Amino acid sequence: MKIGIIGLGLMGGSLALDLTRLGYEVIGVSRQLSTCNIAFDRAIVSRASVDLEILAQTDLIFICTPIASILPTLERLIKYLPPHVVITDVGSVKGSIVPQATELWSNFVGSHPMAGTANQGIEAVESNLFKNAPCVITPLENTPEKNVEIVKKIWQEVGCKIYMSSPETHDRAVAWISHLxxxxxxxxxxxxxxxxxxxxxxxxxxxxxxxxxxxxxxxxGNPELGLMMAQYNKAQLLNSLKEYQQNLSSIIEDIEQEKWSILEDILNKTQQERPNFLC
Structure with a gap:
């Protein structure tokens, strides 16, 4: 299987490195020729180019760009591809991406690996970035099951724990544990x-x-990423912010009124529950 990766920063480059070491032929695309050269010289990819046309002979493509670039990249990409190619992404928002992407390309499967570091760019690439990381796959009702299985298999091979979700449920959950x-x-x-x-x-x-x-x-962290979270997951982020605000107001009231037993109950509960949110 030939795998294409668009975007050779931390996420795309680390994925490319792991897949190359697993024996896949990985073809990378970056906006910067210098990034392509580094990726090739470090054996992160088999080939690399600034031209999307290099991906014409691939079987599976990962779009590892910022959220705002996923749909525009897909629109530019699909004119070069035969109809069997499966395309996925790594974006942290799904509801505003997956339906439109599927309209553009019926073999699109949304996915979101929950991995990363504070570093950016090709120099931040590291092996085993995705080992034991959760990865959510977000198909629509009309997404072909065989395509879901292809994407699932690759994420599992680089070490991810797979979870299935609708795009909407994904965005609600991620608003709470990532965007909020x-x-x-x-x-x-x-x-x-x-x-x-x-x-x-x-x-x-x-x-x-x-x-x-x-x-x-x-x-x-990265201001661009934070801004895109707010822009592309606006409704769910606002919902979580407002509910958080209500809970915070209750805590303020408890402190003002010296309801120490209620505050102690909250702190005991949070101490007990925190481990359940840690992977």
Missing amino acids: PVMISANLINSCVNHENQEVVNLAKNLASSGFKDTSRVGG
Whole structure:
């Protein structure tokens, strides 16, 4: 099987590296010729080009671009392909992508591996990035089962744990455990920086340790990615933000009214439940 990968950054490049080591012929496409050259020189891919036409003879293609580029890339790509080619993506939003992508290409299968690091680009590529990572596959009712199985098999080969979901349910779940945390974390940093007392801000910067480091990590990540989460998963992110806001208001009220037993119950519950959300 010949596999094409569009986008040779952290996600696409790491996937290409693992698949190449598994013996697949992997053909990469990047906007930058320098990235193509690095990917080839490091044996991440068998061949690489800035031209999508190089993927004409592939059997399966992964679109590993930012969310905003998935559909435009697909539109440019399909004119080069025979009808049997299966196409998937790695985007963190599915509801605004999968139906339109399937209209463009009936052999499209949405997928989303939950993996990554804070680093970006071809230099950040690492092997086994997807080992033991969850990967959600989001077919529509009319998605051919054989295509789902092809995509599932490849993700399993690089170590992913597979979950099946509709695009809508995926987006609701990801809003809670991925997109909402980015906004909360970003707001934590923003609130600290904009505090009215600069002396407090300066001291806070010097005192910040593991607690702040852990809770601020995702808010200090790639701004482009955070913005696209909000743009492309707007409805579900807003729903989770509003529900979070209601819960936070309840906690504020508990503290104001010194309802310590209620607050203790919440903290006990969160201590017990947190491990259930960790893969």
